Amino acid sequence: MAPSAAMHAAPTLARPPMPFPAAMARVLPFPSSRPEADPLDAIATTSVVDRDIAIFHQGGSADALFRLVDGVVRIHKLLPDGRRQIVGFLQAGDFFGLAFGDTYLYTAEAVTVATVRRMSRSRVDAVMDEHPALRQRLLVVTAEELIAAQDQMLLLGRKNAVEKICSFLTMLSRRRARQGKDPARLHVPMSRADIADYLGLTIETVSRTITKLKTAGTIRLLDGNKIALCDPETVASLAEGA
Amino acid sequence: MAPSAAMHAAPTLARPPMPFPAAMARVLPFPSSRPEADPLDAIATTSVVDRDIAIFHQGGSADALFRLVDGVVRIHKLLPDGRRQIVGFLQAGDFFGLAFGDTYLYTAEAVTVATVRRMSRSRVDAVMDEHPALRQRLLVVTAEELIAAQDQMLLLGRKNAVEKICSFLTMLSRRRARQGKDPARLHVPMSRADIADYLGLTIETVSRTITKLKTAGTIRLLDGNKIALCDPETVASLAEGA
DNA sequence: CGGTCGGTTGAAACTGATCAACAAGGGTGG
């Protein structure tokens, strides 16, 4: 995988030196599976991306917009010395790759094997001009992302380790609920390093905090990267500092 | 015109200790490009807001959109126990208060005496439908705001105190440059508490870090809340962990 | 002139980071 534990903090040392290498994502062409009524769909091509493979890189030429069909994708930014901040975990339906300059401002990588639909930027613009409603929709999803980013700013700036972990678990729980699945039973495909870089912690602190919640009886660790919330409400209130 | 009643709601302290209503709100701050002949202008009314007075509150009914004409406004979110995270400082030209739900997601307050133009939400929607280009512009500025939010996430999650302060100074410097003013001479109207809550630090750490930069000869403190950057490039590189 | 407020500075405490060791898979090659 890409950046990991070793690159946290430590202003002096920086094991992985390069911010953004050149390697492109291994994106396999794939026939369109379910063509929706979506005009964007007509200009999209489907690809399957392996675990830990980049879909695009920070600094790379931003020539396409993507939509996640299946799997989980992380987007992150890097500091020159390799410190990493994961800015979001995407789920099915999410758009990404929005760039208003000519280069991507962050890297997108598959956390699990992921299926994405790729739309060239020029075509997206053309389709938008034809279907103003799409632009409205894109505005709404961008706005929702901004709202989520602001919540994350509150988390990163003002929450302690327990609150951060509980916020993370609550986010996963809410996603489950939105999918009509059991919100007390989470699948957590991301590594401790990913969680740490998302919450502004180290892997050790993530591990210790999860252990603490487990021994406190707040959560239970199941196998297959699954976590059970004994009481989602309690976890949610811990996330807010209760 | 006279300041509207709505924006002179209860004076808000810089750090309100009381909990806030659980109600969620959806608000977007976003910068505009040019304040020229604008159809939005026709439906706007101007107000002057005193220092530290709220323009709207987190949880309040989101019935209007605002554009900052003059002064500085801060936007912040609160945790139930009063911990505060400032998610942005707005400058002249910036839009804020756009809501995608029916209540505001956070509070907007004047950092300096501020002049704002207020546009009712229903009228904004009508004007948008009439001028599709406005919606496009809205998308662009929202995306720019999202990009800024992601940079701030990197700052909050992975930067140390010196890097945070230098990032803040660099942001102010870039704004000055964009206004055609001397980027090495900053006006800093916000208090130490505001800076602390923006950077995820305490007032004391902000003060100490600024002192450290001053004694290191990186910056000079001038009176009238002004700061001179001895070398903006150096400050910018310190912001990235150099 | 006393009081408050914003900012600075000092000392101690604490949370989370760092360094280090180890265990549990999982894959690979002999």
Place this chain on the structure above:
DNA sequence: CCACCCTTGTTGATCAGTTTCAACCGACCG
């Protein structure tokens, strides 16, 4: 099939950056 290794996660001990608590200063104000 098994030994080995490499990766991921856990746990312990110590360290350090930031926070907390506290005192102080100067400016401003009634």
